Amino acid sequence: MNVEINGSPILTTLPIFGGIPLTATLVVTWSIMLLLTLFCIWLTHDLRVDHVTTRQTVAEFLVNTAQNFVDSNMGTRFSHYAPFVAAIFSLSLLSSLSGLLGVFSPTADLSTELAWAVLVFVLITATKIKTNGIGGYLKGYTQPIAVLTPFNIISEIATPISMAFRHFGNIVSGTVISTLIYAALGAASHALFGLLPGVVGDLLSQIPFLSVGIPAVFSLYFDWFSSFMQAFIFCMLTMMFISTAAGFIVGLIVNYVLSRGGKVTLAPIAAVKTEWASSLEMFQDTLQHEQKVTSLIDELCH
Numbered sequence: 001m002n003v004e005i006n007g008s009p010i011l012t013t014l015p016i017f018g019g020i021p022l023t024a025t026l027v028v029t030w031s032i033m034l035l036l037t038l039f040c041i042w043l044t045h046d047l048r049v050d051h052v053t054t055r056q057t058v059a060e061f062l063v064n065t066a067q068n069f070v071d072s073n074m075g076t077r078f079s080h081y082a083p084f085v086a087a088i089f090s091l092s093l094l095s096s097l098s099g100l101l102g103v104f105s106p107t108a109d110l111s112t113e114l115a116w117a118v119l120v121f122v123l124i125t126a127t128k129i130k131t132n133g134i135g136g137y138l139k140g141y142t143q144p145i146a147v148l149t150p151f152n153i154i155s156e157i158a159t160p161i162s163m164a165f166r167h168f169g170n171i172v173s174g175t176v177i178s179t180l181i182y183a184a185l186g187a188a189s190h191a192l193f194g195l196l197p198g199v200v201g202d203l204l205s206q207i208p209f210l211s212v213g214i215p216a217v218f219s220l221y222f223d224w225f226s227s228f229m230q231a232f233i234f235c236m237l238t239m240m241f242i243s244t245a246a247g248f249i250v251g252l253i254v255n256y257v258l259s260r261g262g263k264v265t266l267a268p269i270a271a272v273k274t275e276w277a278s279s280l281e282m283f284q285d286t287l288q289h290e291q292k293v294t295s296l297i298d299e300l301c302h
Helices: 024-044 054-074 076-101 110-142 146-193 198-204 214-245 249-259 279-301
Strands: 010-014 020-023
Touching (some): 020 024, 024 110, 076 110, 110 146, 110 214
16 A cells, blocks of 8 residues: 655746746635635625625625624624634635645645734734734733743744644644545455455456545545634634734623623732742742633633
8 A cells, every 4th residue: 555645736837036836735725715706706796785685695694604703702893803714714614625626735735824824923913012012012022020031932933833733734634544544445445355256356456445435424524524623713713812912802701701691890900929039939820820710711611
């Protein structure tokens, strides 16, 4: 059984700037974006107030779904992010599912997820600067104490990297597993029917009977379900990071408690401790604080 899994193939090289390789990732990605653009234009042209068509009903349903998705997770303050989140979700989902058509899936190329993650990182940084100003943004790297500045910088850089690798890893692992299952079933079919005597065995062993139908069952998870979940999680992380960057996470928690009939009481916040006798004491206090916050969140959710 020989199994070979390669990265995005180079289709041609554009003769500009010393030669720019045109990969399958670029071609498929731009094709999907073109199809999404044409689909949106088709859905939204000739909109009416009366005698609404089925096409317009579908368009309104999709817009309302995207808007409610963003509003429920970020709050109405961030409603303007709905088109961006919807675009990322659609592009991610269709890019992952494009592999079912026999073309190279753009999400199986790390450069695709890195590009999305960098774009999200720019929005996160812009939101932080808009909320706290340049000075406040830079000062945030020195909190709670200046000695943690290198770790805060690493944590900031790790955000887009972790988003990209998580999405890429899940998609590629599904592709690898599906490929191995397909190849294993083909080898099993060859070995099983090869037991038949004579010409019949030689003929039937060349036909991968077991590779028909069975891989489709696994495809329901590794292709359809996984593609949807990775697009959903990437968008959820995007909304969470942006809303947190604006310091709006408290507002979301308050709205959640009120929506469930609870009561919110904001008690005075004690002065934040900024001095410790040793680094060990500082990390112990930090651990106790994180444990307390985790327990409060657990109580809130139950």
